[in-house]
Amino acid sequence: MSEPAKITLEVQRYHPEQDSGPRWQRYTVPYTAEMSVLEGLQYIKDHLDGSLTFRWSCRMAICGSCGCMIDGEPELACHVFLRDYAPGPVRVAALDHFPIQRDLVIDHSDFLEKLETVHSYLIPAEERTPADGTHRQTPQAMADYYDYAQCINCLLCYAACPQYGWHPDFAGPAALALLQRYNLDDRDGGHRLRERVIDAEQGVWGCTLVGYCSEVCPKGVDPARAINQNKAGSAARYLLGWWRPGRRRGEDRE
Amino acid sequence: MKRSHEPPLWLLFGAGGLLAALLGPALILLTGVVVPVAAERGVEVLGYEATRELLARPLVGVLLALSLGVVLWHAAHRIYHTLRDLGMRAGQGVWWACYGSAAIGTLVAIGAVIALW
CATH class of the missing domain: 1.10.1060.10 (Alpha-helical ferredoxin)
Incomplete structure (x- = not known):
């Protein structure tokens, strides 16, 4: 079997207790055609960096939890696919215009x-x-x-x-x-x-x-x-x- | 919550936009095509004397000046809000520059037709 394709995600990180401001962190994630950007973030959390924080729930554009800026556009992370941004880097940031609580989590x-x-x-x-x-x-x-x-x-x-x-x-x-x-x-x-x-x-x-x-x-x-x-x-x-x-x-x- | 005082400006903006959309194409056709083509064939359309006489009629002149005025208000409103959309901190100064020039333009137009009487 051939190696899975890989995509680079640049994720905005901000932990207020240690960071003076938001910063970018790069991750390389293996992906398949049906994987959403949210699944990419979940891969990072499960396999690469457990400290990455983001909101999600339904995975199907119903709950409205996973909104973030993806390459500068407001999107639901579960509603867009990694394949459309391959090979990256694709930038994932917290929603514009809201204070950031931690990483991709905003205060609404x-x-x-x-x-x-x-x-x-x-x-x-x-x-x-x-x-x-x-x-x-x-x-x-x-x-x-x-x-x-x-x-x-x-x-x-x-x-x-x-x-x-x-x-x-x-x-x-x-x-x-x-x-x-x-x-x-x-x-x-x-x-x-x-x-x-x-x-x-x-x-x-x-x-x-x-x-x-x-x-x-x-x-x-x-x-x-x-x-x-x-x-x-x-x-x-x-x-x-x-x-x-x-x-x-x-x-x-x- | 403070009531907005934008409605009168928005109504002028709407009236100007409607007029510009209705009259703009007709004016382009008239001044850009009909007048020059007619002039080439030796026919005078919208000649100076005839137009002057038309504008000297108070009702026609004032209506035309007001029409021009609302189109200016439309432009002022559009420019002011586009500047704000583009991130300019458009304060009182810009507000007065936009709407003030529309007001002055309207007054000049009314003055010009009155001068023809």
Whole structure:
């Protein structure tokens, strides 16, 4: 049997207790055609260097844990194959725009805090009790938001968004796409609550429609579309605010 | 959360983009093809006197100046946001340079048609 083909991986390492900053470490990994980049990282951890740290769980682009920068592009490590980068070196780094906890593991608390602000849960339009039974809707009504409901919170879109990189206050693609997912749900009545986020500087107006978020999304969510669907409505509310009594434009609404 | 004051600028940007997309190809055809081809055959299209007379009508002149204005606002908005996308720390100065030149261009256009009255 012939020797297996080999690929060089340059992996970003950072152990805050000993490193002053991130550094690169090279590993040579034998690979087969069906091996993902995640499997390459697992080979390193199992056979070459047990100290390499990265998140993973499902291995099939469902859990959204293994997002990282692969040759500078945000990707799920389980969703791309080593063969496409052979013979390397292929650079694997932590997701852009997030603080690194250790090696490829990022701290995503900023996203989780933003997710809380967009009310990304069903706020029933009518008062209901469990006795009312299942809150049903037609397949057509579900189709309105279905694509936006596919988000797995992998944060590739945040790593792709230049505006989030420069203005970390921006609510960002995934949070605003999830906001739109619930706004488009015909069972939901939380629009008014979410307008506060939409209309804010940190809301849809923080987006300049670069569109890279939609390009890198492994689930086809199209956050750029979700965000920009809201600009016309937000602009209309702004103009109406000029003569709506008892409300000043630009006031801080907490 | 602080309310964004971008909507009016975005509406002008949208209006300018729509107008530019609608009128741009027609203007290219008219000024790039129709006028020179007609001139070669000795027919004057959009001649100086006729155009001047058309623009001196207040409604036509002001509408044209405003159309030019929103296209300038479109350009200003696009340039400002592209600079930000490219990583430039575009602050108040750049903001005023972009939108200020659009505002000045609009005022100059309105002034020019008023001068024809």
